[in-house]
Amino acid sequence: MTIRVEQAAIIGVGLLGASLGLALKQRGLAGHIVGVGRSHESLGTALKRGAIDDAALNVSEGVSEADLICIATPAGAVTATLDAVIAASPAHAVVFDVASTKKNICDHARTHCPLPRRFAGCHPMAGSEKSGPAHAFPNLYAGATCLVERDDTIAPDARDQVCALWRAVGSRVVDIDPAGHDVLLAATSHAPHVAAAILARIASDSGATGDFIGNGFRDVTRVAASRAELWRDICMENREALCYSLGEMRRQIALVESLLTSGNTVALEEFFEAAADARRRITEL
Amino acid sequence: MTIRVEQAAIIGVGLLGASLGLALKQRGLAGHIVGVGRSHESLGTALKRGAIDDAALNVSEGVSEADLICIATPAGAVTATLDAVIAASPAHAVVFDVASTKKNICDHARTHCPLPRRFAGCHPMAGSEKSGPAHAFPNLYAGATCLVERDDTIAPDARDQVCALWRAVGSRVVDIDPAGHDVLLAATSHAPHVAAAILARIASDSGATGDFIGNGFRDVTRVAASRAELWRDICMENREALCYSLGEMRRQIALVESLLTSGNTVALEEFFEAAADARRRITEL
Numbered sequence: 001m002t003i004r005v006e007q008a009a010i011i012g013v014g015l016l017g018a019s020l021g022l023a024l025k026q027r028g029l030a031g032h033i034v035g036v037g038r039s040h041e042s043l044g045t046a047l048k049r050g051a052i053d054d055a056a057l058n059v060s061e062g063v064s065e066a067d068l069i070c071i072a073t074p075a076g077a078v079t080a081t082l083d084a085v086i087a088a089s090p091a092h093a094v095v096f097d098v099a100s101t102k103k104n105i106c107d108h109a110r111t112h113c114p115l116p117r118r119f120a121g122c123h124p125m126a127g128s129e130k131s132g133p134a135h136a137f138p139n140l141y142a143g144a145t146c147l148v149e150r151d152d153t154i155a156p157d158a159r160d161q162v163c164a165l166w167r168a169v170g171s172r173v174v175d176i177d178p179a180g181h182d183v184l185l186a187a188t189s190h191a192p193h194v195a196a197a198i199l200a201r202i203a204s205d206s207g208a209t210g211d212f213i214g215n216g217f218r219d220v221t222r223v224a225a226s227r228a229e230l231w232r233d234i235c236m237e238n239r240e241a242l243c244y245s246l247g248e249m250r251r252q253i254a255l256v257e258s259l260l261t262s263g264n265t266v267a268l269e270e271f272f273e274a275a276a277d278a279r280r281r282i283t284e285l
Numbered sequence: 286m287t288i289r290v291e292q293a294a295i296i297g298v299g300l301l302g303a304s305l306g307l308a309l310k311q312r313g314l315a316g317h318i319v320g321v322g323r324s325h326e327s328l329g330t331a332l333k334r335g336a337i338d339d340a341a342l343n344v345s346e347g348v349s350e351a352d353l354i355c356i357a358t359p360a361g362a363v364t365a366t367l368d369a370v371i372a373a374s375p376a377h378a379v380v381f382d383v384a385s386t387k388k389n390i391c392d393h394a395r396t397h398c399p400l401p402r403r404f405a406g407c408h409p410m411a412g413s414e415k416s417g418p419a420h421a422f423p424n425l426y427a428g429a430t431c432l433v434e435r436d437d438t439i440a441p442d443a444r445d446q447v448c449a450l451w452r453a454v455g456s457r458v459v460d461i462d463p464a465g466h467d468v469l470l471a472a473t474s475h476a477p478h479v480a481a482a483i484l485a486r487i488a489s490d491s492g493a494t495g496d497f498i499g500n501g502f503r504d505v506t507r508v509a510a511s512r513a514e515l516w517r518d519i520c521m522e523n524r525e526a527l528c529y530s531l532g533e534m535r536r537q538i539a540l541v542e543s544l545l546t547s548g549n550t551v552a553l554e555e556f557f558e559a560a561a562d563a564r565r566r567i568t569e570l
Contacts, residue, residue: 076550125496125497125498125499126499127499127500128500145496147496174496181497183491184492184497185497186491187488187490188491188493188497188498188502189497189499191484191487192484192488193505194538194541195480195484195505196505197556197557197560197561198534198538198541198560199476199477199534200560200561200563200564200567201559201560201563202472202476202533202534202537203473203477203567204563204564204566205533205563206471206530207469208469208472208473208567210568210570211410211432211459211570212410212432212466212470212474213473213567213568214410214474215412215413216412216474216478216507216508217474219504219505219507219508220477220504220505221477222501222504222505223501223504223505224557224560224561224563224564225561225564225565226557226561228555228556228557228558228560229554231557232550232553235541235553236545236548236550236553239545239546243542243546245487245491246541246542248490249480249487249538250538250539253480253534253535254535256479256520256531257528257531260520260521260524260527261524261528263521263524265517269513269514269517270513271513272513272517274486275482275483275509276482276510276511276512278485278486278488278489278509279485279506279509282485282488282489282493282494282498283495283503285494285495
């Protein structure tokens with residue numbers, strides 16, 4: 001299946017939205033792209049970069065003639081944006097988002113979209129600690145995995161178009177259940193992000209200078225440099241699963257403390273060995 | 286000050302030891318290098334790579350004619366190795382280590398070496414999650430910071446030689462106090478390592494496959510792939526300071542959980558902003 005739309009709208013022209021615009025343009029997948037944003041500055045940058053052809057400051061104006069609509073706002077704004085999109089877009093328009101959480105968003109879509117719905121929740125596993133249209137690039141999604149909601153309330157032709165779009169920009173599509181997605185992502189992404197933030201704070205509070213920082217620290221804490229607003233939303237949206245993973249972190253930290261205090265070198269080595277095996281297993285799966 | 290020794294001994298021909306051997310060879314800093322190791326296999330690899338000229342299976346044999354001796358064993362074996370080195374090496378020999386912890390090792394040196402001592406504790410901020418002589422390379426220390434113990438029980442000419450050696454292989458020398466070093470490294474390296482190990486375990490236990498793994502996870506957990514034996518020793522050697530940092534982690538995780546549970550989005554965003562600022566500050570210092 002190939003895809004080519006007359007008019008696309010991208011709501012939120014940050015790293016993800018503007019990179020999608022560049023990818024659509026570069027591959028000739030969209031005739032005209034309208035960007036919708038909150039600030040003249042980011043819209044101006046997206047226009048200058050060629051990620052969008054036209055700019056709008058509100059959703060209803062931006063989506064009124066769109067065939068394909070990408071909601072690329074922070075996670076906390078997706079459901080309200082989706083409501084505005086449904087109210088103002090043509091009935092045939094295909095809609096998707098790119099947020100890192102899926103359960104709340106897809107639950108909302110299931111109950112607020114006309115059925116069969118033409119919205120499918122998406123989570124492309126691509127991104128960076130850098131944000132904004134200035135850092136966008138057309139190959140952000142090339143070689144990435146895109147997790148796409150599978151649900152029988154979604155119109156098959158709409159979902160097929162969303163999947164075709166992701167494949168057209170170079171991604172591999174994997175079907176997901178939104179609730180299961182959020183539980184897994186709490187463990188693989190959201191809890192690691194919180195941990196990285198805490199580690200950056202503890203290191204800074206220790207009074208250490210750059211002399212005491214190695215590549216390990218830089219890697220472990222890289223994601224702590226991400227935009228606070230985005231991660232505030234992601235964590236709040238997925239608070240239940242995230243709290244479970246964070247509680248598990250606290251329990252395992254306490255376990256390590258008890259091994260250290262009791263001098264249990266054998267169990268401590270086994271702990272690290274199991275972690276190295278776990279990382280090998282999951283990154284090879 | 287330039288440095289060039291007739292005979293060097295490197296005890297432990299893993300990544301750090303073998304890379305030092307390659308650096309000394311490449312730069313013509315040592316006439317003959319004897320490697321001391323526990324296994325024929327790693328010694329054979331180090332010989333084949335050209336990191337050492339000769340191999341010995343015990344310390345006394347390896348150091349008997351050495352002018353410069355590097356102890357590159359796991360942290361937990363450094364003090365016993367130092368005792369063996371002092372018993373068997375020429376009185377003029379200069380000795381240093383490369384372990385990631387310094388207080389226990391330098392305390393031991395202060396009380397067990399003839400004074401003024403010719404041992405200086407060192408911690409080159411270089412390394413990788415990969416281990417063993419097969420991964421060694423001559424520029425591991427180029428551009429790195431090497432933290433070198435400053436203490437008035439060290440013979441100035443011996444310490445000068447150690448510092449000259451690090452500069453000769455491309456490192457920048459920074460003076461440290463061993464106890465202060467361990468407190469800072471607990472925060473910047475040892476606690477992050479424990480956290481990375483726990484995050485790898487939690488992600489694996491969640492049942493996630495590679496489809497649900499992004500670059501963030503790979504970076505945050507990269508150091509969890511390190512050799513378990515090395516990190517067992519580092520954590521045990523620095524258990525007091527490490528337990529303090531781990532307790533602080535648990536407290537901050539509990540704080541984030543309370544922000545999530547109470548829906549305090551403002552404080553959560555401030556938390557992430559402070560973390561991004563902290564990381565920027567410390568990596569720029």
